[in-house]
Amino acid sequence: MTVHTVPTWLRWSWVIPAAFLAVFLLYPLTVLAVxxxxxxxxxxxxxxxxxxxxxxxxxxxVQAAASTLLALILGLPLxxxxxxxxxxxxxxxxxxxxxxxxxxxxxxxxxxxSLFGSGLPQGFWLVVLAHAYVNLxxxxxxxxxxWAQHSGDYENVARTLGATRWRAFxxxxxxxxxxxxxxxxxxxxxxxFTSLGIVLLLGDATTRTLESQILRQTSVILDFPGAAxxxxxxxxxxxxxxxLGAAAARRSPTRRxxxxxxxxxxxxxxxxxxxxxxxxxxxxxxxxxxxxxxLASLRGARGxxxxxxxxxxxxxxxxxxxxxxxxxxxxxxxxxxxTAVVAAIVGGxxxxxxxxxxRARVVALVAIIPLGxxxxxxxxxxxxxxxxxxxxxxASGLLIPIAHAxxxxxxVVAVAAxxxxxxxxxxxxxxxxLGARPTRAFWTAYGTVxxxxxxxxxxxxxxxxxxxxxxxxxxxxxTDPTVPVQIVRLLGRPGEQSLGVAAALAVVLxxxxxxxxxxVDRWGSTERxxxxxxxxx
Amino acid sequence: xxxRTAAHTISRTTSVAVIALVTATVLAACGGQESAAPExxxxxxxxxxxxxxxxxxxxxxxxxxxxxxxxxxGSDAGTMVAGAVLxxxxxxxxxxxxxxxxxxxxxxxxSVFEAYTSPELGSVVPALREDTGGGFVTPIDYGxxxxxxxxAAMDAVGVPAPTTLDDLIDPRxxxxxxxxxxxxxxxxxxxxLATIARYGDGWPEYWSALRENxxxxxxxxxxxxxxxxxxxxxxxxxxxxxxxxxxxxEIVYAEEPKPTTPSTSVMTDGCYRQVEYAGVLAGTANPAxxxxxxxxxxxxxxxxxxxxxxxxxxxxEGVALPEVFTAxxxxxxxxxxxxxxxxxxxxxxxxAEWGTAMGR
Numbered sequence: 001m002t003v004h005t006v007p008t009w010l011r012w013s014w015v016i017p018a019a020f021l022a023v024f025l026l027y028p029l030t031v032l033a034v035x036x037x038x039x040x041x042x043x044x045x046x047x048x049x050x051x052x053x054x055x056x057x058x059x060x061x062v063q064a065a066a067s068t069l070l071a072l073i074l075g076l077p078l079x080x081x082x083x084x085x086x087x088x089x090x091x092x093x094x095x096x097x098x099x100x101x102x103x104x105x106x107x108x109x110x111x112x113x114s115l116f117g118s119g120l121p122q123g124f125w126l127v128v129l130a131h132a133y134v135n136l137x138x139x140x141x142x143x144x145x146x147w148a149q150h151s152g153d154y155e156n157v158a159r160t161l162g163a164t165r166w167r168a169f170x171x172x173x174x175x176x177x178x179x180x181x182x183x184x185x186x187x188x189x190x191x192x193f194t195s196l197g198i199v200l201l202l203g204d205a206t207t208r209t210l211e212s213q214i215l216r217q218t219s220v221i222l223d224f225p226g227a228a229x230x231x232x233x234x235x236x237x238x239x240x241x242x243x244l245g246a247a248a249a250r251r252s253p254t255r256r257x258x259x260x261x262x263x264x265x266x267x268x269x270x271x272x273x274x275x276x277x278x279x280x281x282x283x284x285x286x287x288x289x290x291x292x293x294x295l296a297s298l299r300g301a302r303g304x305x306x307x308x309x310x311x312x313x314x315x316x317x318x319x320x321x322x323x324x325x326x327x328x329x330x331x332x333x334x335x336x337x338x339t340a341v342v343a344a345i346v347g348g349x350x351x352x353x354x355x356x357x358x359r360a361r362v363v364a365l366v367a368i369i370p371l372g373x374x375x376x377x378x379x380x381x382x383x384x385x386x387x388x389x390x391x392x393x394x395a396s397g398l399l400i401p402i403a404h405a406x407x408x409x410x411x412v413v414a415v416a417a418x419x420x421x422x423x424x425x426x427x428x429x430x431x432x433x434l435g436a437r438p439t440r441a442f443w444t445a446y447g448t449v450x451x452x453x454x455x456x457x458x459x460x461x462x463x464x465x466x467x468x469x470x471x472x473x474x475x476x477x478x479t480d481p482t483v484p485v486q487i488v489r490l491l492g493r494p495g496e497q498s499l500g501v502a503a504a505l506a507v508v509l510x511x512x513x514x515x516x517x518x519x520v521d522r523w524g525s526t527e528r529x530x531x532x533x534x535x536x537x
Numbered sequence: 538x539x540x541r542t543a544a545h546t547i548s549r550t551t552s553v554a555v556i557a558l559v560t561a562t563v564l565a566a567c568g569g570q571e572s573a574a575p576e577x578x579x580x581x582x583x584x585x586x587x588x589x590x591x592x593x594x595x596x597x598x599x600x601x602x603x604x605x606x607x608x609x610x611g612s613d614a615g616t617m618v619a620g621a622v623l624x625x626x627x628x629x630x631x632x633x634x635x636x637x638x639x640x641x642x643x644x645x646x647x648s649v650f651e652a653y654t655s656p657e658l659g660s661v662v663p664a665l666r667e668d669t670g671g672g673f674v675t676p677i678d679y680g681x682x683x684x685x686x687x688x689a690a691m692d693a694v695g696v697p698a699p700t701t702l703d704d705l706i707d708p709r710x711x712x713x714x715x716x717x718x719x720x721x722x723x724x725x726x727x728x729x730l731a732t733i734a735r736y737g738d739g740w741p742e743y744w745s746a747l748r749e750n751x752x753x754x755x756x757x758x759x760x761x762x763x764x765x766x767x768x769x770x771x772x773x774x775x776x777x778x779x780x781x782x783x784x785x786x787e788i789v790y791a792e793e794p795k796p797t798t799p800s801t802s803v804m805t806d807g808c809y810r811q812v813e814y815a816g817v818l819a820g821t822a823n824p825a826x827x828x829x830x831x832x833x834x835x836x837x838x839x840x841x842x843x844x845x846x847x848x849x850x851x852x853x854e855g856v857a858l859p860e861v862f863t864a865x866x867x868x869x870x871x872x873x874x875x876x877x878x879x880x881x882x883x884x885x886x887x888x889a890e891w892g893t894a895m896g897r
Binding site for chain 2: 032035036039106109110113114199200201203212215216218219220221222223224296300301302305307319320321322376379380383384387388389394395470473474475476477478479481485488489491492493494495496497498499500
């Protein structure tokens with residue numbers, strides 16, 4: 001049906017993402033696999049059949065399922081309110097939702113500790129709560145992007161025909177959001193299933209993940225066959241979940257729609273209160289740990305102090321003896337921008353394959369697989385492939401944005417694909433019948449969606465980079481730490497200054513994230529408005 | 538004609554000279570690269586997260602030897618060593634610092650290092666001088682993992698601070714101790730090794746007793762110290778596994794005006810000694826520069842910088858310690874330790890056994 005409106009170049013959009021994944025994912029993994037098998041003889045099969053491995057997998061799956069459910073319960077109302085209604089503070093609320101996603105896990109862990117005290121039982125539920133908190137942005141952003149395009153006309157029809165509000169929601173709204181909900185649920189599940197920092201900080205014996213097992217196996221006992229077996233199981237489970245998610249998303253009906261403008265607040269008083277209350281509650285949930293950080297950044301052994309904030313500019317308070325802690329902000333922002341550009345291009349092109357016909361669609365599926373490759377595996381593989389001759393990229397500073405982009409690309413695909421798939425292609429057909437060339441026709445239909453979706457996903461990719469710790473600590477230069485690396489190093493030594501400066505730096509990280517996301521969101525809404533104006537004229 | 542011939546001859550001579558000069562320059566440049574003349578070489582130092590050295594020392598190294606030091610971050614020591622073991626023979630750096638005695642034999646087995654005996658080795662304290670992994674690494678610093686005590690919180694409990702490992706399983710100290718998971722934390726592993734060194738085959742019973750006495754197991758030092766230890770932040774437990782040098786760090790990283798005494802102290806029994814080494818990575822393109830950096834790490838200036846940069850003790854003999862160290866860092870007279878090869882051979886089994894003892 002869309003054959004006439006698909007420009008030729010679109011058929012080749014898979015080349016760049018495929019090349020990126022081949023060079024920066026498959027090649028490093030191959031180098032790692034060859035190295036490990038050449039150094040160790042056997043042991044892989046024995047490790048794969050160890051019952052303890054599968055027990056951890058099952059426990060992690062139960063934990064991830066609970067985390068996903070809670071993230072959806074908390075995230076869906078937020079997605080509805082924040083991405084659809086026009087009210088004062090909406091942009092801020094939308095940006096705030098992204099904050100938990102960028103907080104380094106060690107910071108989230110300590111903030112949860114200080115919020116819930118030592119009185120709360122450790123373990124399963126605290127981990128689930130923290131995972132739901134961190135992944136709010138994934139649900140709110142991915143589902144919100146689709147919900148924003150949902151006009152609500154069909155619900156009105158259903159209501160006129162006598163359906164209750166709930167029935168209309170369940171029978172009309174939910175099915176039309178299904179692909180986004182499933183896509184975000186799959187990602188939250190995968191993030192929770194492969195979680196490391198939060199599990200180490202807040203977990204107990206029952207809340208181990210395969211990722212924490214891999215850390216133990218590589219970094220403590222140097223059991224590489226065991227680690228390889230664990231990494232393989234993790235990759236299998238994650239790939240299975242992502243494929244199931246993609247299949248479910250594909251089966252769901254997608255209503256063709258164009259991006260819509262934000263709607264006015266509901267007419268009824270209760271409706272308005274509900275919208276405001278949801279947004280406020282969401283902001284409160286997001287901000288509670290941040291407030292704990294703000295307090296920690298202002299408290300010393302002798303009461304309130306601004307000392308930790310002024311120390312941000314002092315070399316002595318840093319961990320490098322070369323520059324003050326604040327230097328890390330510039331480094332992190334530079335990596336985040338580079339990651340956003342790389343991930344938006346690679347992920348965007350991969351997502352485009354999802355709307356093109358033919359076998360190239362596979363790339364959109366393959367592009368989400370890096371989520372399942374354990375971080376330690378990616379780190380070691382990248383180090384062996386690109387950290388030494390003949391391909392020594394370490395000095396170039398490129399390894400970190402590349403590693404971050406690998407994590408971000410799947411998110412970009414997840415954000416972009418549902419929006420692209422549900423775009424009204426009739427516009428392109430109309431343009432084509434009016435004599436537009438395929439590229440022009442394609443741009444008429446997809447232009448705005450692509451720009452809006454690319455901006456949203458670039459913001460998410462930047463957020464991934466801002467909060468990432470493992471790759472930055474493993475592939476970087478010790479002399480230019482990112483903010484999370486600086487924070488983790490500060491929290492790795494005693495002294496109230498270490499804790500206070502780390503908290504202040506985390507608050508700065510939150511502020512930087514908010515500013516970046518606000519800028520990108522504003523840009524996106526300008527695009528939408530211009531599109532609407534063009535459509536009206 | 539004569540002129541022409543002369544001119545011709547001159548121009549030929551000039552060309553030959555130019556060619557010779559160019560050739561000589563190119564050869565010299567190539568030769569310079571191959572022999573890594575110290576005048577302009579860069580040495581990549583792979584170090585763990587906690588490695589810190591003052592900027593002026595790096596500048597001094599450059600001024601004295603021409604070496605530009607590039608410090609690569611290897612994350613925590615364990616992850617760094619894992620990467621080095623996999624890259625053995627074709628390394629990602631020229632020299633590695635920060636591998637400790639629990640990990641050393643794994644790296645030696647994988648031939649990570651090139652043999653090198655630093656001329657500075659003679660200046661190392663006698664106890665560590667022989668500790669070179671058979672001539673492959675050089676001890677740079679050492680520290681002790683010990684139980685730390687939050688003095689005020691301990692007083693509030695109303696029992697005297699514990700003085701031995703045995704005290705920790707005394708019901709008087711129920712629910713007071715937080716340790717780290719030895720499977721994910723370096724001090725946690727050191728504490729497990731301390732109990733193995735002390736109790737021999739009876740160590741699982743000791744841990745069962747600790748468990749019955751309400752020990753809490755945190756995932757990392759950060760979580761234990763700032764999350765559960767009362768002396769670090771929000772926690773409630775007055776006893777934590779940390780370092781003998783944590784009390785001076787509490788003073789150095791305190792708000793001005795600095796307190797005159799630390800709020801924490803150290804139990805000097807049951808401490809496990811960690812020694813950190815540096816070594817030239819086998820297969821480095823710049824072995825000469827790498828050796829110079831090992832010597833530099835053991836030089837008097839860098840060794841004097843080590844205490845306040847990394848909160849460990851210098852391996853070099855006779856280095857003056859900062860006052861905050863001499864006053865408040867605990868001196869451990871009889872640290873516990875285990876032979877590196879014994880640790881390497883048994884670690885996996887010990888961790889599994891520990892898991893069983895702790896019901897994990």
